[in-house]
């Protein structure tokens with residue numbers, strides 16, 4: 111097995127680039143193949159049955175690239191379809207829920223953890239159940255924040271409207287006196303300034319993508335699968351629709367230029 115094979119990362123669209131950003135920070139020499147299902151985004155409001163079907167197809171796109179590992183960047187997919195991906199792929203699969211929950215369990219001092227995510231992620235109770243497995247003493251409080259996704263894509267990361275919406279969404283969590291908040295969606299790391307402001311900086315924010323990158327690094331080391339080459343890695347981006355918008359918006363999520371974005375045909379909305 112060649113260790114220079116790429117890590118495969120998939121997401122419902124652009125958001126997963128925040129996870130790629132964390133991966134490139136922790137693993138600067140790994141080749142990465144990304145697939146964003148921009149033809150069918152968002153996954154958040156869709157039924158778990160549909161998201162599971164999509165997840166299987168997204169996995170197949172990555173498997174065609176002979177990936178050595180699959181990272182499910184999308185919280186919604188990780189919440190409702192981790193088993194689908196694991197069953198289909200003969201390579202290790204990492205979702206964002208377990209690493210995010212573990213990081214939150216380590217961070218909380220009062221054992222009061224908030225979780226924000228898409229409707230699909232919140233309704234699945236995936237974070238709540240995982241936190242309880244890790245530490246049954248943790249009390250978890252959830253809030254779906256669907257409007258954060260378009261606001262982050264629009265670039266309204268420091269906008270009055272976003273702050274107003276954040277106040278609406280986060281007020282119930284402040285009443286619960288949480289000390290830690292899981293950012294359970296690919297887009298939310300772009301909104302940390304506003305979220306921190308609304309919560310008066312008194313809450314530790316957990317970026318699941320960041321926690322996932324640390325887990326991926328540990329797993330690659332354990333399995334002796336790190337790329338031995340120290341050359342500049344190849345990052346390849348594939349989407350199912352409108353590659354030009356992905357290029358424009360994606361730079362903000364990735365924190366660097368994307369280069370050429372390929373369109374994969376055959377994904378109808």
Ligand code: DGL
Nearest residue numbers: 122152153154185186296
């Ligand atoms: N990537 C999704 C997630 O992390 C957010 C966007 C969507 O709803 O598809 O849950």
